[in-house]
Structure formats: C-alpha cells, structure tokens
Amino acid sequence: FNDTGPSVRKKVLRILKSMCAEGLTSERQCIDVCVNISAGILDGQETIQKEVLGTFHEMWVLKKRHKVEGGHLDRADLVIKVASSRRAAKDLLVEILERLLREFKETRKAFKEICTEVKKKLLELKEDDSNYLPKLEEYSKTFMLFCDTDSSLLVEHTKFVQPYLDSLMTDLPKDKIMLKMRSDVMASLLEVLRQTIPAIQPPYGKLFESLVADLKKIIRCEDMSVLRAAVPCICAVAKKEEKHVQSAQRIFRVFLNFLIKETKAMKANGTIPDNKRKTVIRSMYCLGLLVKNFDFTSSDMPNPAAVVFKILIEYCKGGNPLFKRIAIQGLFHIFTRDPDLMSKSFSA
Numbered sequence: 001f002n003d004t005g006p007s008v009r010k011k012v013l014r015i016l017k018s019m020c021a022e023g024l025t026s027e028r029q030c031i032d033v034c035v036n037i038s039a040g041i042l043d044g045q046e047t048i049q050k051e052v053l054g055t056f057h058e059m060w061v062l063k064k065r066h067k068v069e070g071g072h073l074d075r076a077d078l079v080i081k082v083a084s085s086r087r088a089a090k091d092l093l094v095e096i097l098e099r100l101l102r103e104f105k106e107t108r109k110a111f112k113e114i115c116t117e118v119k120k121k122l123l124e125l126k127e128d129d130s131n132y133l134p135k136l137e138e139y140s141k142t143f144m145l146f147c148d149t150d151s152s153l154l155v156e157h158t159k160f161v162q163p164y165l166d167s168l169m170t171d172l173p174k175d176k177i178m179l180k181m182r183s184d185v186m187a188s189l190l191e192v193l194r195q196t197i198p199a200i201q202p203p204y205g206k207l208f209e210s211l212v213a214d215l216k217k218i219i220r221c222e223d224m225s226v227l228r229a230a231v232p233c234i235c236a237v238a239k240k241e242e243k244h245v246q247s248a249q250r251i252f253r254v255f256l257n258f259l260i261k262e263t264k265a266m267k268a269n270g271t272i273p274d275n276k277r278k279t280v281i282r283s284m285y286c287l288g289l290l291v292k293n294f295d296f297t298s299s300d301m302p303n304p305a306a307v308v309f310k311i312l313i314e315y316c317k318g319g320n321p322l323f324k325r326i327a328i329q330g331l332f333h334i335f336t337r338d339p340d341l342m343s344k345s346f347s348a
Contacts, residue, residue: 006045013037013051020059025068030068034059034082038092041099053103056096064179075110076117083145084138090145097149110155111146118142119157127167136164139179140188151195156195159207161189165214183225186218190229197236201248208237212247219251224285231286235293246296249298255283256308258297266318282325284312288330291337305338 016033019025023300025033033055038053059066059078066073082088100107122139125132143161146153168186173179193211201205215234218226262280266272270309272280290296296304310328315327335342 004042006048006107008044009040009048010042011050011207013040013048017051017055017058018064020055023069026069027199028069028072030066030073030078031081033079035085035088038096039233040090040091041096051067053096057100057104057107059105060097060114061100061107065112074117076114079145080121080138080142081116083142090148093145094148097145098347101150109151111149113154115143115146115157119160122164123160133173133178133181133185136168137185137188140185140192142190144188147192147195152199155196155199158193158200159205162207162211164189165211166220168169169217170215177207184222186222186226188227188231189226190218190226192221194229194233196234196245197233197240200240204241208241208244211302212237212244216247216251219286223292227282227285231289232293238294247297248290249293252287252304255287255310256304259287259311259322261281263314274321281322282306284315284323284326284330288312288333289309292333295337303338305334305341309334309338309341 018039020030020033036054037052040048040065043049043052060075064075066075066078076232083090083093097111102113118139122136125135125139129135143154143157165186168182168189200211212234215230215237218230219234222230234244234251238245258279262272262283263278291305291308298304301307312327312334317322318324318330332339
C-alpha cells in the first residue's frame with residue numbers, strides 16, 4: 001500500500017476490500033486492513049481517499065457482520081479492535097469517521113448502534129475477570145474515538161461510564177504496566193465525560209453528585225495523566241450545574257492557599273521540604289488547569305489568573321528544574337484565560 005504509484009495503491013485497496021468482503025481474511029487480517037489503509041485518507045490522490053472512505057463505509061457502516069476465516073466478526077468487535085490497536089493513528093480514524101458522517105446519511109445511525117453495542121459489552125464486564133482492565137481499555141478507547149469524532153454520539157451513554165471510575169480507584173494493580181493502563185483508562189473515561197457533560201439533559205439524577213465525589217478523590221491522589229482530564233471535568237460539571245460551583249471553588253482555594261503558604265516558606269528558607277514537594281507540584285499543575293477551564297473571579301479575588309500567575313513565576317525563577325517545568329505548563333494554561341499576562345511573564 002506504500003507503493004509510489006497511485007494506480008498500484010488503488011489496486012491494492014480494491015483487492016483488500018474484496019478479500020474482506022468475501023471472507024478471505026482472518027480476524028487479525030481484517031483488523032490490520034483497517035489499521036493499515038487508514039493513512040490513505042490523507043493521500044495526495046483524491047481517488048485513493050475515496051477508496052479508503054468507501055472501504056470504511058462498507059465495513060463500519062453498511063455491514064453489521066463480516067465473514068472471516070473460521071467464522072464471523074461483528075462490526076462492533078472490529079471497530080473496538082481497530083480503535084484500541086496500538087498501531088492505529090487516532091487522528092486518521094477521526095478524520096475518516098468525520099467524513100463518513102458528512103458524506104453518508106446512514107452513518108450516524110450505524111455509529112450510534114456501535115456505541116450501544118460497546119456500552120452493552122462494558123456493562124457485561126465483571127471486575128473479577130482477569131481481562132477486566134484490558135477490556136475496559138479497549139472499550140474506553142473506542143468511546144474516545146467516537147467522542148472525538150462527535151461527542152453527541154456518546155451523550156446517552158455517559159451515565160454508564162461514571163461508575164467505572166470508582167472501580168478503578170478501589171483495587172490498584174501492582175504491576176507497573178497495568179498501573180499505566182489503569183491511568184490511561186481513567187483518563188479516557190474522564191475525557192468522554194468532559195466532552196459529553198455540556199449536552200446532557202435533565203433530570204441528572206445522582207450522576208453529577210457521584211461524579212464530583214469521584215473527582216475529588218482523583219484530584220487528590222491520581223497522577224498527572226489523570227489530572228489532565230479530571231480537572232477540566234470538574235470544571236465542566238460546575239458550568240453545567242450551579243450547585244457544584246462551590247466544589248470547584250473549594251478545590252481551587254485549597255490548592256491556592258497551600259501554594260501561597262509554601263511559596264512564602266520557600267522564600268524564607270530557600271527550599272521546599274521533601275515531604276511537600278509532590279503536593280506543591282500537584283497544586284501548581286491543578287491551579288493552571290483550574291484557571292484555564294473555569295472563571296474563579298470573586299469579590300475578594302477580582303483576577304484569580306493574575307494571583308496564580310504571580311505564584312508560578314516564583315517557581316520559574318527557582319533552581320528546581322521539575323518545579324520550573326510544571327510552573328511553565330501552568331503559565332501556558334493561565335495565558336489562555338488571560339493572554340495579557342504573557343507579556344508580563346517576559347518582563348518577569
């Protein structure tokens with residue numbers, strides 16, 4: 001498929017499409033076809049792009065079941081395996097799905113059916129299953145693919161996603177690889193929630209109360225990869241339902257007050273105690289994201305972005321490279337809220 005000749009690439013595409021349609025491929029080969037040809041959606045030849053789009057239209061929209069050597073492969077299972085493949089380029093798949101939605105009216109119905117099937121598989125998962133976390137990773141990545149394509153496809157399934165956050169916090173795997181997988185899954189689920197929350201319609205039931213309770217624990221304990229999704233998520237809840245604004249404000253004030261206190265101590269003593277360094281890093285990182293995603297303006301703090309900016313600048317001036325890196329990340333988040341502060345950073 002990487003041949004330089006357009007006619008050769010087109011012929012290969014048609015052969016692969018025909019083999020999949022006639023059941024001449026194994027399940028693994030059928031998945032590989034989708035992964036490998038996805039790059040063709042950005043091919044310089046428009047005819048190649050159309051062939052790629054046509055193949056995905058047939059395999060992901062029109063057909064609900066595919067013949068493979070030795071049996072059948074359901075459409076939802078094919079999509080799950082492709083979406084969760086480590087070789088798949090998500091941005092290419094999103095481009096393909098967006099174009100399918102634009103060009104074929106039957107696509108939305110098919111995608112909603114796939115999302116419903118993924119939800120059913122998610123609900124069938126048992127926590128004592130040895131493949132619980134790997135399966136949860138596959139389903140969360142599939143949800144993320146459709147969410148990045150069009151978050152409205154996932155809105156009706158959002159309430160089924162939230163309970164899995166609590167299960168992920170309950171029993172921590174001891175293996176480092178599984179711990180990383182757990183963090184990735186949690187971040188994906190939180191990102192799905194963040195993107196779909198604005199479109200959720202009342203009654204909300206206990207969804208937001210349960211989600212906020214989970215988010216408070218996550219923001220207090222989880223690593224940066226999860227915080228990156230958790231902080232914007234609690235801000236999204238606060239924007240959606242006013243009664244949760246106080247929760248976001250409380251988190252903001254706790255981190256801010258802690259950082260103000262430790263910054264003063266650092267100026268006086270010239271260093272941060274070892275037992276407080278992780279919390280200082282967490283505070284800087286979360287404050288930047290909080291300011292970016294929510295307006296914390298109040299009567300006693302008319303410009304919260306400027307307050308946090310002043311603190312983070314102190315850590316940029318310090319000699320600790322990790323503090324400096326996290327502070328700079330926080331500053332970039334703040335600049336999206338108040339771009340005028342960027343000029344002050346150069347003078348500082």
